[in-house]
Amino acid sequence: MSPSFSSLNLVLLGPPGSGRSTQASLLAERYQIPHISTGDMLRDEIQRSSARGSEVEEVFNRGELVNDAVVAGMVLQRLDAEDCVRGFVLDGFPRNAKQATILDGVLAELGRSIERVFLLELGDQEIVNRHANRPLRREDDREEALRERLRVFHLEAPALIDHYRNRGQLVCVDAARSVDKVSDDLRQAIETPVGA
Numbered sequence: 001m002s003p004s005f006s007s008l009n010l011v012l013l014g015p016p017g018s019g020r021s022t023q024a025s026l027l028a029e030r031y032q033i034p035h036i037s038t039g040d041m042l043r044d045e046i047q048r049s050s051a052r053g054s055e056v057e058e059v060f061n062r063g064e065l066v067n068d069a070v071v072a073g074m075v076l077q078r079l080d081a082e083d084c085v086r087g088f089v090l091d092g093f094p095r096n097a098k099q100a101t102i103l104d105g106v107l108a109e110l111g112r113s114i115e116r117v118f119l120l121e122l123g124d125q126e127i128v129n130r131h132a133n134r135p136l137r138r139e140d141d142r143e144e145a146l147r148e149r150l151r152v153f154h155l156e157a158p159a160l161i162d163h164y165r166n167r168g169q170l171v172c173v174d175a176a177r178s179v180d181k182v183s184d185d186l187r188q189a190i191e192t193p194v195g196a
């Protein structure tokens with residue numbers, strides 16, 4: 001890990017299909033910090049048919065956003081776990097400005113802050129093309145659900161992106177390149193001191 005961080009708290013933003021989850025797991029492995037994916041946590045709750053899973057299943061399958069309070073509660077509980085002390089990489093949370101404000105409040109209470117917020121940028125057409133070339137793996141992978149997820153992303157993303165851009169925390173990365181190239185950019189941005 002870069003010596004300038006006592007803990008490495010990272011956030012990855014980006015539309016569905018931008019490689020967010022792949023990049024988050026690479027970062028988690030490289031810096032030995034937990035990969036916290038709200039999509040995976042919700043998928044797990046649905047598979048286990050937990051009370052929370054049953055509550056969110058329909059909304060999830062349609063590609064809409066699950067209730068802010070439900071997701072925020074889940075994340076906050078996770079961030080409080082022992083293995084997050086050295087840092088974490090958040091993938092899929094926050095999804096809107098309200099969630100970003102909730103996250104700020106919690107981190108402030110814990111006396112922590114975010115080191116970098118990455119935005120993986122990829123156009124809708126490229127996302128739809130990539131999607132058409134892979135097998136259906138999950139219910140929310142259906143083309144209709146993907147379109148809904150893209151619509152929701154474009155609705156919520158501007159305020160979310162502004163939230164972090166206004167604080168000078170946002171790093172935009174061109175996600176139309178190979179996994180390795182994108183991952184190199186992320187590593188460089190993390191290991192280069194801000195303002196250098």
Ligand code: AMP
Nearest residue numbers: 038039060063064065066071092093095
């Ligand atoms: P993802 O795997 O991150 O693309 O998320 C899959 C689905 O989980 C989304 O389409 C939403 O239905 C739900 N979800 C994931 N993260 C959030 C979040 N932060 N807020 C609300 N819903 C979420």
